[in-house]
Amino acid sequence: MRKTLIAAGVAVALLAIHQVPALAAGPAPxxxxxxxxxxxxxxxxxxxxxxxxxxxxxxxxxxxxxxxxxxxxxxxxxxxxxxxxxxxxxxxxxxxxxxxxxxxxxxxxxxxSVWFDTQRAAKAVIVGAESLPGRSLRLSWSRAIPADATPNDPLDRPLSEETLDVGFRSTAGETYPVPIDSSTATVPAAIAAQATSVNATNEWGKTSSDQAVVQGATTAILKISPVGQFQRPISFTATAEPRECLAVSCPFSSAMPPTQLQARPDATKPWKTIGTYTGYSTFTRTFPTSGGREYRLYVPAWQTRDYSRWFVGAAVSTSARYSATQAYLATVGFTTNTAQVGQVVKLAVKVLPAGTVKASLQSYDGKVWRHSTYVPLTKGVGTYSFKAAGRGTTRYWRVVVPKMTMNGLPIVATTSKAFKLTVR
The missing domain is CATH 2.60.40.10 (Immunoglobulins)
Structure with missing residues (x-):
């Protein structure tokens, strides 16, 4: 009986402890x-x-x-x-x-507090990039300004207080500021091939364009024969080779446009493309020449991109190289190399371009070449006949075609190879 009472007393005590009220929270701020x-x-x-x-x-x-x-x-x-x-x-x-x-x-x-936005400045998405001569860079971008989820909150600032700049990924950390409402900029020439991005900044931080722009450079070299013959192949050797971008390898194989060989009569006339060539590094090609002209190798501006970068290169060209053109003597010489005294010997001449001029027949006297007679050429063709004289002699002859113009392009005076006539 006593044990039961003790147990009951403990239970009452425990119940009393359990029912002590918890501390109440005070008023909220x-x-x-x-x-x-x-x-x-x-x-x-x-x-x-x-x-x-x-x-x-x-x-x-x-x-x-x-x-x-x-x-x-x-x-x-x-x-x-x-x-x-x-x-x-x-x-x-x-x-x-x-x-x-x-x-x-x-x-x-x-x-x-009231709700407020913590949005950073809208990101600039690069939509165009072009490397210009002199290594300046033209960029264009777009920015989608998101709707304000908490209009007129106490921390709102006007968009005009944001800043926009073109930043260069270099150790100096240069920036080129542009108006906040702009969507294009031509950035002055900067460090070659450095990475460039468009950065927008407001009170919550800076956002940079997802794609940086990397400028590449192209090497262009042209070597061309100084003299060619009309409508005959003339050779040139060209080097058109993009150089590696700074710190990264540009995907040149997909970026380089065809290389162009261009020509013009002189510095007062515009360049015209006379041939396009694919492939890179150094190559040799030929083309038929049609008169004295200036030539250059021209590589158009190029661009390509991957998921994180634009790669761009400015158009580049070599300086002008002049190549003169001679007449092509398709036929020149006597109908025979040996003649009897008094025998009629015939000279035949055929040249291109088929001009109407007077060629000079010359003979060598052992010291100098001397003019013998003129040979009229009509549309590039002419003949001359004479009786052989000077028994027991061998003399060397040549034909000199004077300079002329064909389709506005100069053809320089052209001398044939020497040919001989032996008189018996």
Whole structure:
């Protein structure tokens, strides 16, 4: 009986302990306000009202509940305000700060500020890049400004206060500022082949274009025969070779356009393309010449890109190389190399271009070439006959075709190879 009473007494005692009321949370903070703390808009101030308790400040993101995080604590009796750096917030369209009080390990409900956006400046998407002669760079981009999810919140700033610049990925960290509302810029010549991006910056941080632009360079070299014959193949050797971009290998094989051989009569006339050639590095080709002209090798501007970079190269050309053109003597010489004294010997001449001129028949006297007679050429063809004289002699002869013009291009005076006549 006594044991039963003791057990009952213990049970009553335990029940009494269990029914002690828990400590009640005090009133939650009120009037949670936010605003900028500095003129540079790098820090923001959070203030509130409470009864002097310890406070805990947190940030909430509606779409990222796991990132709802503790920011700072303030001891009891504090100033009821904290200053937060914008770098403490993640890049989201909405956020808010909450403040709660803590007393004896018991926290109050969280009192939120108004919602505000923490969006960084809209990203610039590069849509065009062109390397210009002199290594300046023309860029174009677009920016899609997102809708403000919290219009007219206390931290809003006008878009005009954002900054936009073209930045160079180099050790010096150069930037080239451009107007915030612009969508194109021609950037002065900078370090060769460096990576370039478009950067937008506001109070929440900087965003850079996903694709950087890398300038390449192209080597162009032309060697061409100084003299050719009309409508006969003339050879040239060309080098058209993109050089490696700084710190990266440009995908040249898909970027390089066909190399062009261009010609013009002289510096007063425009260049015209007379041949295009694929392939890179050094190659040798031929083409028929039609008169004295200036030539150059021309590589058009090129561009290509991958997932993270644009690769661009400016158009490049060699300096002008002049190649003269001689007449092509298709036929020149006597119908026989040996003749009897008094025998009629016939000279036949056929040249291209088929001009109407007077060629000079010359003979060699052992010291100098001497003019013997003129041979009229009509449409490039002429003959001359004479009786052989000077028994027992062998004499060398040649034909000189004077300079002429064909289709506005000069043909220089042309001398044939020597040919002989022996008289018996």
């Amino acid at each position: 009120t009037e949670v306000q936010i605003g900028w703390a500095d003129l540079a808009k790098k820090t923001l101030r959070v203030s509130w009202q409470d009864s002097g308790e310890k406070n805990l400040v947190r940030v909430e993101y509606p779409d990222l509940p796991r990132l709802n995080q503790f920011l700072v604590a303030q001891d009891a009796g504090g100033s009821n305000e904290v200053v937060l750096d914008t770098s403490q917030f993640v890049w989201q369209d909405r956020a808010r700060v909450t403040v709660e009080s803590s007393d004896g390990g018991v926290t109050t409900a969280r009192t939120p």
